[in-house]
Amino acid sequence: MIRSEAETEAMIAALRAEMATNGHRRDDPVRVTTALMGDRWSPLILLVLGMDTWRQADLRRVLGRLSSEGEISQRVLTLKLRALEREGFVARHATGHVPPQVTYGLTDLGRELQEQVYRQVCWVAERKDRIEAARAHFDRAHFDRAD
Amino acid sequence: MIRSEAETEAMIAALRAEMATNGHRRDDPVRVTTALMGDRWSPLILLVLGMDTWRQADLRRVLGRLSSEGEISQRVLTLKLRALEREGFVARHATGHVPPQVTYGLTDLGRELQEQVYRQVCWVAERKDRIEAARAHFDRAHFDRAD
DNA sequence: CAGCATCCTCGGCGATACTG
DNA sequence: CAGTATCGCCGAGGATGCTG
Numbered sequence: 103m104i105r106s107e108a109e110t111e112a113m114i115a116a117l118r119a120e121m122a123t124n125g126h127r128r129d130d131p132v133r134v135t136t137a138l139m140g141d142r143w144s145p146l147i148l149l150v151l152g153m154d155t156w157r158q159a160d161l162r163r164v165l166g167r168l169s170s171e172g173e174i175s176q177r178v179l180t181l182k183l184r185a186l187e188r189e190g191f192v193a194r195h196a197t198g199h200v201p202p203q204v205t206y207g208l209t210d211l212g213r214e215l216q217e218q219v220y221r222q223v224c225w226v227a228e229r230k231d232r233i234e235a236a237r238a239h240f241d242r243a244h245f246d247r248a249d
Numbered sequence: 250m251i252r253s254e255a256e257t258e259a260m261i262a263a264l265r266a267e268m269a270t271n272g273h274r275r276d277d278p279v280r281v282t283t284a285l286m287g288d289r290w291s292p293l294i295l296l297v298l299g300m301d302t303w304r305q306a307d308l309r310r311v312l313g314r315l316s317s318e319g320e321i322s323q324r325v326l327t328l329k330l331r332a333l334e335r336e337g338f339v340a341r342h343a344t345g346h347v348p349p350q351v352t353y354g355l356t357d358l359g360r361e362l363q364e365q366v367y368r369q370v371c372w373v374a375e376r377k378d379r380i381e382a383a384r385a386h387f388d389r390a391h392f393d394r395a396d
Numbered sequence: 397c398a399g400c401a402t403c404c405t406c407g408g409c410g411a412t413a414c415t416g
Numbered sequence: 417c418a419g420t421a422t423c424g425c426c427g428a429g430g431a432t433g434c435t436g
């Protein structure tokens with residue numbers, strides 16, 4: 103536990119150093135990370151793109167079937183693909199113009215990120231039982247076996 | 250690229266199998282993952298808790314200083330800590346009642362998750378230059394050197 | 397069929413005030 | 417000082433309709 107102003111500052115400095123690792127200390131990579139992994143569809147999109155190259159319509163269907171809820175709206179899909187493309191994780195290939203034929207795939211950087219995401223998802227999946235047990239325990243302790 | 254209904258279904262099946270990895274196939278761990286990593290403060294909280302045990306007031310200050318924006322509101326901090334505790338990632342220790350003395354720390358499971366988060370953040374930090382380059386390239390290509 | 401514009405909903409988060 | 421309750425904002429994301 104922290105007790106003094108100086109200790110707090112020291113902790114902050116240590117953490118900043120830890121988070122920066124190689125001299126990249128300007129604004130937190132945490133926000134960038136959450137922007138990447140944190141939204142509803144990007145991780146799923148990365149996962150799907152990792153297997154092959156897709157047309158937008160196919161992406162929508164697969165993503166919709168993969169997620170427990172309904173399909174992604176194509177507006178959001180376009181948005182997310184654009185964002186991912188901008189960060190350099192997905193590559194867009196336009197082949198035909200009439201009718202439009204566009205396919206999406208991962209870049210090298212995107213493939214790395216996809217592995218990260220995949221690892222993360224697997225970790226959660228493997229710990230699922232422990233997490234659910236913790237939840238049940240917490241609920242029992244707090245809501246006093248109501249519900 | 251997918252061409253037929255059957256191919257789509259096969260892809261979905263393959264992905265589902267990949268995502269499940271060990272027989273954990275019931276509802277997507279992706280949502281659980283994003284719920285863990287995706288929000289504004291949880292990753293930061295995990296990172297900070299990994300170093301020691303903290304009082305709520307200290308947590309607020311450190312988190313506030315770490316994030317580029319202002320302090321976390323103590324309402325949200327309590328919310329996030331409760332959520333993390335419920336999932337079994339943080340442990341709450343109440344020592345005094347008058348005045349209240351409560352400290353927070355990581356559980357074993359939480360320590361594992363913290364490592365995951367930390368790894369992720371480091372990955373992004375190390376790739377920061379490439380990402381920024383990609384962004385610049387994209388913007389130049391799309392907004393035709395305006396801005 | 398890819399992409400964009402418009403409108404609307406909803407949940408995460410912040411600010412403030414209050415209790416023990 | 418820990419925790420809760422109330423209110424209000426804002427942005428992510430859904431629905432629909434139109435263009436090339």
